[in-house]
Amino acid sequence: MRDHTLEVHGTHTYDRTGAISEPIYLSATFRHPAFGQSTGYDYGRVANPTREALEKTIARLERGERAWAVSSGMAAINLVLILLDPGDHVLLSEDLYGGTVRLANEIYGHYGIDFEYVDTTNLSLLQEKIRPNTRVIFIETPSNPMMFITDIAAVARLAHQNGAFLVVDNTFLSPHFQKPLTLGADMVVHSGTKYLCGHNDVIAGFLVVKDATSPEAQRLDMLVKSEGPNLSSMDAWLMLRSLKTLGVRLERQAQSALAIAEWLKEQPQVTEVHYPGLPDSPGYALQRQQASGFGGMVSFKVTSAALAKAILGRLKLIAFAESLGGVESLLTYPIAQTHAEMPPELMRRTGLDDKLLRLSVGLEDVEDLKEDLGNALSGE
Numbered sequence: 001m002r003d004h005t006l007e008v009h010g011t012h013t014y015d016r017t018g019a020i021s022e023p024i025y026l027s028a029t030f031r032h033p034a035f036g037q038s039t040g041y042d043y044g045r046v047a048n049p050t051r052e053a054l055e056k057t058i059a060r061l062e063r064g065e066r067a068w069a070v071s072s073g074m075a076a077i078n079l080v081l082i083l084l085d086p087g088d089h090v091l092l093s094e095d096l097y098g099g100t101v102r103l104a105n106e107i108y109g110h111y112g113i114d115f116e117y118v119d120t121t122n123l124s125l126l127q128e129k130i131r132p133n134t135r136v137i138f139i140e141t142p143s144n145p146m147m148f149i150t151d152i153a154a155v156a157r158l159a160h161q162n163g164a165f166l167v168v169d170n171t172f173l174s175p176h177f178q179k180p181l182t183l184g185a186d187m188v189v190h191s192g193t194k195y196l197c198g199h200n201d202v203i204a205g206f207l208v209v210k211d212a213t214s215p216e217a218q219r220l221d222m223l224v225k226s227e228g229p230n231l232s233s234m235d236a237w238l239m240l241r242s243l244k245t246l247g248v249r250l251e252r253q254a255q256s257a258l259a260i261a262e263w264l265k266e267q268p269q270v271t272e273v274h275y276p277g278l279p280d281s282p283g284y285a286l287q288r289q290q291a292s293g294f295g296g297m298v299s300f301k302v303t304s305a306a307l308a309k310a311i312l313g314r315l316k317l318i319a320f321a322e323s324l325g326g327v328e329s330l331l332t333y334p335i336a337q338t339h340a341e342m343p344p345e346l347m348r349r350t351g352l353d354d355k356l357l358r359l360s361v362g363l364e365d366v367e368d369l370k371e372d373l374g375n376a377l378s379g380e
């Protein structure tokens with residue numbers, strides 16, 4: 001089945017009522033027919049039919065064998081890091097979500113895991129940084145917020161040649177546009193809060209593995225069962241409903257994002273535009289090769305920090321808020337919001353500064369979005 005069909009139907013099998021919409025099972029526990037027998041569901045932390053339907057759908061969309069639906073994107077990333085042992089070394093993209101940096105440095109750094117940030121678009125540099133104890137390479141592509149593109153297949157080869165596994169945060173594109181597991185990655189994580197949800201109304205996360213029989217997958221099963229980070233069945237159902245429109249939303253968002261990126265380039269107050277769908281963008285050719293779309297995220301710099309801050313207060317339609325991927329357009333000021341805790345050294349390396357704004361393009365009419373941005377840029 002092709003993506004749009006999978007997104008609409010998932011793995012839905014009809015129950016005796018013929019319900020088109022997946023039922024929401026709110027039961028925390030399940031009755032056993034007799035001693036030694038089970039319906040397959042015993043206790044809600046371990047398995048819930050609604051959550052299971054969502055997990056199977058996400059696994060199929062990502063072309064993985066197994067997925068876990070958890071309570072946030074950070075809970076999913078936490079599941080990756082908790083697989084590590086003291087003394088392990090992890091290489092991460094130097095441009096990535098600030099919360100991932102915080103989790104790595106502030107939490108797992110204290111457990112003796114060594115995190116190193118590197119420009120993963122530079123393969124020879126990445127190769128130099130690999131050590132005998134490198135266990136994981138963790139990348140975002142496109143990266144947040146500078147939109148750098150990393151070669152997933154090449155990094156997967158490097159990781160495997162050196163006994164490490166590759167994890168891709170696929171939040172910015174979703175499996176509709178990019179399927180890292182088909183390019184060699186071992187795991188995919190998502191902030192499901194973003195495009196997979198698409199309506200700015202659920203906090204969710206996913207971890208998907210290519211091989212359900214790997215030692216990591218077996219351990220993840222045990223971890224999820226033991227620690228209980230699972231998504232509730234109500235939220236699982238909302239996610240299933242959202243997924244039905246994933247492709248339609250994303251294709252339209254990408255179309256509008258390209259139009260806005262082109263328009264931003266013409267504005268006198270805009271000094272840089274970062275969108276991999278612009279043919280002169282450094283990641284354009286690679287992005288075309290490894291993904292089927294460029295996504296709905298655009299970041300740009302304006303002439304001064306004062307103007308960047310003023311724009312946030314002048315917007316009338318676009319909301320000044322953190323997050324992305326929803327039907328409502330949002331403008332974020334990364335240095336004060338999503339990346340507030342980013343070490344200054346990393347920001348210097350990536351170019352993230354106080355003139356940078358990040359736009360998540362929603363489903364509004366693109367002309368209204370340009371008008372709102374235009375008025376905010378010119379102070380009208």
Ligand SMILES: Cc1ncc(COP(=O)(O)O)c(C=O)c1O
Nearest residue numbers: 072073074097144171191193204
């Ligand atoms: C790329 C990326 N990964 C992970 C996360 C964390 O996800 P959540 O906020 O759902 O915990 C975010 C949140 O903004 C993100 O942008």
